[in-house]
Amino acid sequence: MRGVVLHAPGDVRVEERADPAILAPTDAVIRLSATCVCGSDLWPYRGIERVERPSPMGHEYVGVVAAVGDEVRTVRPGQFVVGSFFASDNTCEICRAGYQSSCVDREPIGAFGSQAELLRVPLADGTLVATPDVPPDDLVPSFLAASDVLGTGWFGAVAAEVGPSKTVAVVGDGAVGLLGVLAARQLGADRIIAMSRHEPRQKLATEYGATDIVTERGDEGVARVKDLTDGLGAHSVIEAVGTQEAMMQAVRSTRPGGHVGFVGVSHGVELPGQELFFSHVHLHGGPAPVRRFLPELIDLIWNRRIDPGRVFDLELPLDRAAEGYAAMDDRSAIKTLLTV
């Protein structure tokens, strides 16, 4: 099969890779309908994360089940499925508490590389959720978004305890931040402040439900959020970047007793304990337990209640993956979908 392999920072190649096979009776192999490039793929692409050896890339996926192991019960060949970027048994105590991405048996899908024609998914029963039927093509991008960025933005909103009568601020205008706006709207937020300085992203944020746009960053951004909230700060803040500046902006934009949901993969962030202590915020986040939300998200997409696929503003065939990485790297694209 063809698949994306990162050889060194900036060196994205599409190569012949071995077809995956069923290795364990709980495995499934799926034939991908679409995959995509994640903001977190840019860390090694930019050389911020070390590239030790040529690495298969990608952890987001939707597709049709091609084969299943003997013990797989909940999905069958021919079904269209969405899965999370961590395989999970969905039965352990951690999964049952809703933290499937910390499942005691978890396996990162990224190790297999979903930017490819075929993908082996371990623990298929606990990882994959089938759609009611094979979806029409125009819904495929939205289901693909559910595999990571939508689930991650949604988790950010849930972790930030977004709800009715609350004011929410969203730090970060990448796909996750934009879908954090969408999630906040769905979860009933009263007011949604999107922090963005890029016009096309501001526009999509507004269409997804943002009521206010703040273009300032850092301390100035914090001051603007305070201005908009009687000097108190937002009830809920979604952090969808993962840098020191974004994290501090999120903490400082939150009122005492409020909640920060942080879903940007933290790179080199150090949280000052004393400031956190006196901030009185709640802090929760991490790799999104997408599996927790998939049934609900699939239902919303299937019934065309939400349209998260709009974050894909560049669509390329798998063979042109390198262009897709470059466009996200220079921020000319929000998110690249790769057709397979």
Add this chain to the structure above:
Amino acid sequence: MRGVVLHAPGDVRVEERADPAILAPTDAVIRLSATCVCGSDLWPYRGIERVERPSPMGHEYVGVVAAVGDEVRTVRPGQFVVGSFFASDNTCEICRAGYQSSCVDREPIGAFGSQAELLRVPLADGTLVATPDVPPDDLVPSFLAASDVLGTGWFGAVAAEVGPSKTVAVVGDGAVGLLGVLAARQLGADRIIAMSRHEPRQKLATEYGATDIVTERGDEGVARVKDLTDGLGAHSVIEAVGTQEAMMQAVRSTRPGGHVGFVGVSHGVELPGQELFFSHVHLHGGPAPVRRFLPELIDLIWNRRIDPGRVFDLELPLDRAAEGYAAMDDRSAIKTLLTV
């Protein structure tokens, strides 16, 4: 009046200070029945916090109202009252959300110094809660504990979302940690692991409801908590120290999706963002909004359902405050009560 003044690290004196007076119509002045030395008083005593000038000390207090300003409505002279270490209006949006120690009008009681015969309390209506009647002497230590250490341990347990069927670990065996154990028991925890290596404190922890004692610290302490929780970690962990080691011990002892309630005043702590991200814990804490809990705590003490005053294992007259500081500094006393 007589009052404690810290002149330099280790230099505790009891001196003549000006009697406080009603300055604002919302003030009360109370005649203290008892006061005490806080773990946080040891930071300047030990020179870890700078002592810029001679400073009145103390922020914990119970006593009888001596005078009130014209606008005070909820307490009157002659009543026995308990207050928090932050004065609060108890009417602003932050107070109504339960975060009185971040009240928009808050004033730190420590600035006035409660280790004295008299104390001015601003915002008396929002800060003080009267007991049903003047209590018998044997209940005074417990009401005094409610002013800070009990309220702080209680907030640690609430912030850690302690509740029925949960396993709780408590890092720190000072008065706050011990009362975190008491709070966890009251809030219905199934199992309470006290982390302590001091025999008299282990004993009190057990009497307050600890079911397990772990003497190891750091990584070994974490491993012991994991051993006791099927390898997963505790559901709820109360951090009642405030050092880097204690904070990391708390985070690492918590299962994914679990809650850390941190109430040790953070000194020099830096939380690694990436570890926090992948830990999947909830983190919440800060200066306890004691006022939120006072009505319930006063009721529990008045009806002799809890006995938090037992954390005072040294009682001295105010004039011997220096001995009380020294005993807490060398850990020969858990907490010193000063009779006034």
